[in-house]
Amino acid sequence: MRFALLILAWLLPGHLLAQTVSVRSGEHGAFTRLVFDIPPSLGWTLDRAPEERQVRLDLEVDGLGFDLTRVFDRINRDRLASIAQAEDGSSVILSLACACDVEAFVLGDRMLVLDIRALDPAEDVADKPAAGPPRLADRADATLAGDLSRVRVDGIPGIGPSRSADPLLPRLPTGKPPNSRKDAVAVGEPVRDMSDAVAIGDQIAADLAAAATEGILTAAVAPKPYFPASSSDQPVGRDAKGIPASSPDGDIVQQLAAGLSDVDHTAAGRRRIQVGGLHCISDESLRxxxxxxxxxxxxxxxxxxxxxxxxxxxxxxxxxxxxxxxxxxxxxxxxxxxxxxxxxxxxxxxxxxxxxxxxxxxxxxxxxFGGQTNCPGGAALWSVIALPEEPGSHLVDTAAVLRGYESLPIHLREHLGPVLANRLSGAGYPDAARDVLNRLRRSKGRETDSIALGRAQLDLHQGDLGAAEVTLRSLATEGGPESPEAILASIELARAAGKPVPGYLVDLADAFTVEFRNSEEGPEFWKAHVTALLLNDAFQAAHDRISDADRTYLPEEVMGAMRNMAVEAVVERADDLTFLKLATRDLEENFRPARDRTVLAIAQRFLKTGLPDAALNQLAMIPSASAAGPEAAILRAKALLDLGRHEEAEIILIGRTGEDVTRIRAELRDRMGDHELAGSMYSALGEDALARQAAWLSGDWRSVADGSEDALAQAAALIQSPPDDIDVANPSLAAAEGLSNASVDTRDKIRALLEATQITGN
Structure with a gap:
């Protein structure tokens, strides 16, 4: 029997054997903390009756007990009057001794933390010293703390006590600012004008050093976002850590410098000062x-x-x-x-x-909620959720975000969790995003479709396209509530990978465009459908989709962006016939692409397909003063050259330099008959074939014949060779045979020249 009981105990799950939750406590100055050691992934709720000073903590599992024997070993009863286990066995009731606020969050997955703090610091007596005569050490500590927490707003504002020499601090001006020249001489300091900006900066630096040394200053800094090395979405001008590249130190120096422009002195009864100008919506309005x-x-x-x-x-x-x-x-x-x-x-x-x-x-x-991602309270959560979907660099207090997320009701955590993970990942915090999804999965007990979608979007942001594709393919075809978002993500995945979109996804995107046409999601599905058509090189269908778009629900900026995307795709990948059909239609409609580079690319393709007039019309859209003006001028000269307007082309090139300009000038000289000058230009460019052609046309037979044995060189050598010396008065058989052989050689060279210079039908 005893052996059977041992076997049964060994087979029981661990959480059934550990039915007691130990409760620890501690005083932390402005608040009292309770820590409940709970099993991992355990759900909980915190309830408070508004008219009573009672808080009820419910753990979402039956049969638990609480070890409350050591709760008051380290704390008094100024904030927490009593704590008792409820009758149902899985709840505790906290009776408060003040008008207190109770905040709860999970730390490390196994500790549920409750912080109790007074709503009115003036009523908080937990930090007040006990009655009785204070000791000398207590009196000194109190004086020092009071001085260090004092904010001076007199003639020379500052933080903490007035300056005094301290050998333990860095050597900064630390003497009390003299009120007069006589005072300055008396203390042995050089006389200087304290209104000078440098002196004020010294004063601030000394105050900050003193406050930091005593541990009463908190810098408003946050961990920097992470972007994978392969990410191409890093904002311009920032390094891989999201810090502006122009900053030599780029981290705490820059953040503190930004914070000092709006110093926020938040004491809140804790005698601590936070430097960093953050406007944060209060937690009271977000509970x-x-x-x-x-x-x-x-x-x-x-x-x-x-x-x-x-x-x-x-x-x-x-x-x-x-x-x-x-x-x-x-x-x-x-x-x-x-x-x-x-x-x-x-x-x-x-x-x-x-x-x-x-x-x-x-x-x-x-x-x-803009610009509050680095706030220490609940505003950080909503500021992250409010971030745009496009990846970018943002400083985020991830700890505050996770605390705010845990404080939400369970149904809102399920509703907002995937969106929060997506925004965190896009902001450069993949670990925090993964943490949110893990918490959500533990609370649900399984991976739902919304969690799987969030994980796929996280993989997409991190560049793991293979893992994202597997998950999104399943979600898109299941027809569940997450299918629309999965379709959008799948098309974005195909765009990121440069792959065509499966036909069924194209059809689904088209169907959802009709279904959501009168909703906010309608434009997103319309964009996704057009993008899918372009990725599949269905340029005509994409162009027709844009032309026939319903302007009643599609914003002009969305339609303009997609038309620009379509034009760029056509220029890059369409065959000549499709390009000419669509590009000439856009030109007739006076459509001007948003980017000058696209205009230049269209003009280049017009030139390659033999339409210099269309190229000139396209180039007329670029003003000469723009950044693309010089390149547009060169293309304009090429178009004029093709049209035979040589003088106009040469005028455009006046004052311009570069290989492209020299090449056009050489071709101009060549077409205008100045082959000798054209040949020298081609030689300078290293274009030997063109240089020999120009030498042939100019009659420079020596240049043509030198260093080659082709038909042109042989013909040039023939031209330069002297005629055969035949003695007509004394003809001979040998002379006749030599003349016959020379005629055959000349005839062969002429035949080779004709074959080499033959004009074919192509």
């Missing part, structure tokens, strides 16, 4: 999990709060309207929340309106 009590039935709470919006005489209660909008956002109804907020005639709800767009995976055009 979405608290807007609805956990476990509340959605229809019930929506009906109750909607009914309170309209009061007597159908007047709108603004406070009730805000509560109702928050409730809708809590459940992820962005469009419905916007419609509700539009009932108000008063200005406001800026944060809620911005959240409503982001909830629907749409961009907030007002950019309320």
């Amino acid at each position: 979405i999990a608290r807007w609805v009590e956990p476990g509340t039935e959605i229809n019930t709470v929506l009906a109750q709060r909607r009914g309170r919006v309209f009061g007597e005489f159908d007047r709108i209660d603004e406070a009730a309207l805000e509560t109702y909008a928050k409730t809708l956002l809590h459940f992820g109804f962005g469009a419905e929340a916007r419609a509700a907020m539009n009932l108000s005639k008063a200005d406001g709800f800026e944060v809620l309106k911005a959240l409503s767009y982001l909830m629907d995976h749409r961009s907030d055009r007002r950019g309320l």
Whole structure:
């Protein structure tokens, strides 16, 4: 029997044997921390009754117990009055002793952390010293802390105490600024004008050094984004770490310099100073999990709060309207929340309106969360979600983003997780993106289609096109809710790899274009369909798709961008017949490509296909003052040369240099009959064949005959050879035979010359 029990215990899962969650605690100055050692991937919820000082923590598993015996060994009861296990066994109830705020997050996958801090620092007594006479050391420490945390706004502003000589600090001007020349002489310092900018800079540097030495200064810096070495989307002017290349040190120096332009002194009762000018939306306006009590039935709470919006005489209660909008956002109804907020005639709800767009995976055009990716609070999460889909370099506080993500209700984590991972990956933080997807997978217990889509998009950003293709192919053909996004990602994958798009994806993109035509996703699918046609070299079909586009829902900028893409693809890859058909149509419609390089490429193809007039019309779109002006002038000269307008071409080339210019000038001289000058130009360019041709036309037989044995050289040598000396008065048989042989040799050389210079039908 005992042996059987041992076998049974060995077979039981580990989490069934460890049913007790230990709880540890500690005081951290401005807050009290509780740490719950939980099994990995365990779900949890935090609930608080608004009118009571009680918080309930529920762990999403039955049969757990809590070891609370050592909770108050290291903390007092100024913030946490008591903690007890609830009757259901998997919950604890925290009774608060103050008007406190409780924040929760998961650390390292196995520790659930609760931080309790007073809402009003003036009421926070946890840091106050106990009653009784202070010791000398306490008095000195208190004085030092008070001086170091003081912000001076007198004649010479600064942080911390007035300057005094300190041999332990770097040698910076540390004496108290003299109030007069006499004071300066008395302290033995050189007299200088403290209004000078350099002196003010010294003062700031000394204050920063003192604050950093004492550990009361926090620099607002963040880990730099990572981009794979093969990425071509790195912003211009930045190195591979996302730091402007113009900065010699490029990291903390630049960030601190930017931060000093708007110093934010955030003490918040902690006597710490944060340097770095970040405008961050407060966490208080982003606590979405608290807007609805956990476990509340959605229809019930929506009906109750909607009914309170309209009061007597159908007047709108603004406070009730805000509560109702928050409730809708809590459940992820962005469009419905916007419609509700539009009932108000008063200005406001800026944060809620911005959240409503982001909830629907749409961009907030007002950019309320812009530039807050490096904020230490919840604003970082929403600022990352608000980033554009195109990859770019952004400084992101990933720890703050993950904390904000964990604070969301579980249904919003599932809704926003893949989007957040995609934005983090595009911003250069693949590890954080992968962390988000792993957390989401653990909370769901499996990999859903949305998680698989997020993983495929992460692989796409990281350049692992093979892994992304396998996942996207499956998602695109399953017909699930993620199929539309998978189709878009699959076409983007084909574009990145330079491969054609399978026919079924082209048809699906076309079908979804019709299905989503009146929605925000409609233009995206239209773009994807046209892109797929271009990747498959279906240039005529893509051109027709653009010409027949429905302008009622397609923005002009989207249509213009796709037409430019189509023109560039035609110039690069289309055959001559297709190019001429589509390019001449664009020219008739006076379509001007957005990039000068595209205009030049079209003109070059017109010249190669023998249409100099069309090339000139195309080149007329480029102003001479533009960066492409010099290259356009050379092409214009080539077109004029083909048209026989030699003088005009030569005038264009006046004052220009380079091999292309010399080559055109040589051809001009050649066509104008100045073969000798043309030959010297060709020789300078290393064009030996053209130089010999020009020498032949100019009668320079010696140059033609030298160093070669071809038909031209033999003919040139024949021309230069003296005539046979025949004694007509004394003819002989030998002389006649020699003349006959010379005639045969001459005839063979002439025949070879005619064959070498024969004009064929091609």
